[in-house]
Amino acid sequence: MRAPLDPAAEPVTADLRRARTATALAFGAQGLVFISLTTRLPVLQDRWDLGEATLSVLLLMMVLLAGVGSVVAEQLARNRHSAGVLRVGLLVVAVSVPVLVGAPELLVFVAGLAAYGVGLGLVDAAGNMQAVAVEHRYGRPILPSFHGAWTLGGLIGATLTLIQPDLWVAGVTCVVPLVVALAAPFLPRVGEPDTAGITVPWRPIVLVGLGMVLFYMVDTAATTWGPTYLDNTFPTPDRWVALATFPYLLATLVMRFAGDGLVARFGPVRVLRAGGVLAFLSLLVVVTAPAWPVAVLGFTLLGLGVAVIAPLSFSAAARIAGGDDVPAAVRQARVDVVIGRFNQFNYVGALLGAVLTGLVGANSLRVGFAVPMVLILGILPLARHFGGRSDSLVNR
Template sequence: MGTDRRARAGATAYYLVQGLCFAGLLAQVPTLQDGLGISDAELTLVLLVVPVVAGVGSVLAGHLAPRTGSAVLLRLAGPLVALAVLGTALAPSAAVLYPVVALVGLLLGVVDATMNMQGVAVERRYGRSLLNSFHGAWSIGGILGALAAVLAHSLDWGLVAGLGLVAAVAVVVDLAAAPLLVDHGADVASSATGEDPAVRVPWRPILLVGTAVAIVYLADSAASSWSTKYIADVLGGAGEVAPLGLAAYLGCQLLGRLAADAQVNRFGPVRPVAVGGLVGATGLGLVALAPVPWVAILGFAATGLGLSVVVPLSFSVAGALDETGVAVARVNLFNYVGFVLGAGLVGGIAELTSLRWAFAVPALLALGVVALAPAFRVAARARRGKPLAGAVAPDVAR
């Protein structure tokens, strides 16, 4: 296997494991709640700790990566995420669960940022769009994490055994993939300091693509958290029908990511983002207007398919802005902003009006992705290996 293909395989493995750990934990949340006797309100606070502290982890990764290289951080934080996820099952009380979940969030933020730094570095080596395929691996890992929870329940395993399976697989895969990661040039790691004037990343393009990322994660939060309840309670879907909305969303998100790189390589990044935003907005509109469950399921499928390309391409933009990983870490922050806003906004609107209006608002916001699509044009520079003026020395060994 060539050096570039080894690097691609290593990065893919870490994306897959991150999805496995994240979804594996979320799928066991009801079991965790029952075991500790946590109320719904307290559970909401516990879950909000993860994205808030993950933002801190992303900032930390952006601070350390120019000094150590993203590979060093990822090799360390990747297995620790798996162990922290297992630690949630070992928490004896809610009081202990809070710091454990905070640790999970911190490590997830570090890994989210550094694995995308690796993805950008590999994409630059290939000279063509690859980040959608990496995020597709994350989606596959998420599906496997959910299936791991199904397996654990079917075998009547306890929470420790169920999350222990996820953690064991994750640690083994991470350790096996660690030697394949791209090691950053020693000149970047050794010369960068907190006051290094070379590490200057323009904020305007980050804010533009970051806003698009926040919109996508707001829609993602709505679909992930409320689709089943909407189909069941508002549209009267049967118990076996209601989960199909989420399944359609996640399945089409995966298909979109697996197919998107070819479209980006052919047409450039702007058109896929603009078309994706329009398709996503249309899908959410269908959900809001759906008279029967199958229309909503179709809408969720269109939402996943359309918006799937935005987040991966935002990291391509970050890779074009600088090669130290600072821009990647900053763009990654908008992931958590969108998730937190989505959880509060959708729930608040549903409480004040109805879930129909709660989906109509993200539908309108998704049109903002179409307007922001030109900001993604700079992503093509990363694939040509041409960072913007002011970027520092290359992140990868040539």
């Protein structure tokens, strides 16, 4: 029998199951919209006649504003529960996407992209607040499957791009976050805590956060620049450029849904180190690929290598920030605040992945992808900081 992660685990009630499903739907909606947009970057680039450098600057703006949204979520989480913040974020995403997709002029497009960035940050932060709260109540590793729901949504988005690459399809996806925001039964906070004296052990959390930086650096490089890489580097048919993202997401999906069991059996440290080695080798395949099908193989293997870094980062940060010697309401408030700030590591990695890869690779994206190829090796020494009580329960 699989041992629980947390001795304070609650019985799994119908309400808790519904909250888990609701949170998974929020992750799925976020992935659907994000990948529907990024797989259409070549279309947006052609529509507005944007070069790699200009597109990198716009992506930088979006990432910075996503960081702003995450900071706002952190501040709101001090006195409000994450469920309300998550609903607001989903509504911002639902409104901004049709604006940027249907923009009649460049300034409107930029405004829509900016609003989407803020919504992206709100949903990222509040969604993970909900996820770690549900995981704590379950008392076992389930964060990988939440992130697997994001990947499933992204996979559907990539499929839609393969079927119909027109921009209007991305605009239609806004219906999903709208429905989730209005109807999903998210997990409410227990009680009303006094958060004035919240103290957090930031040093160990920062070490875990560096691992998440590495993941988002690689993930954003693959999902943002992968289609452009296939489009510009090889004579790839236009409708197949999304294959840079589709098999990557498929491999990520498989590994994330398998990740709950793998982490429970082998522990996070060994899982992360094995994934880091595979990620390096897969990016080496991407950088040296002689033809686009070989590059697609590299992106596929990359998904297997990096899939569980982000969920394990959030689990570790919540474990470090929490504690069972405090009231449940105080613990959840403290963890919410930490997750809101911890989510900033997401955007540092996104800056490295989206902006640095694009700028370094302005003349050749082969060179651009060499950046994450080298830096992902940093997960090998960082992996030991992800260990915790879950390691002591492995193979019991």
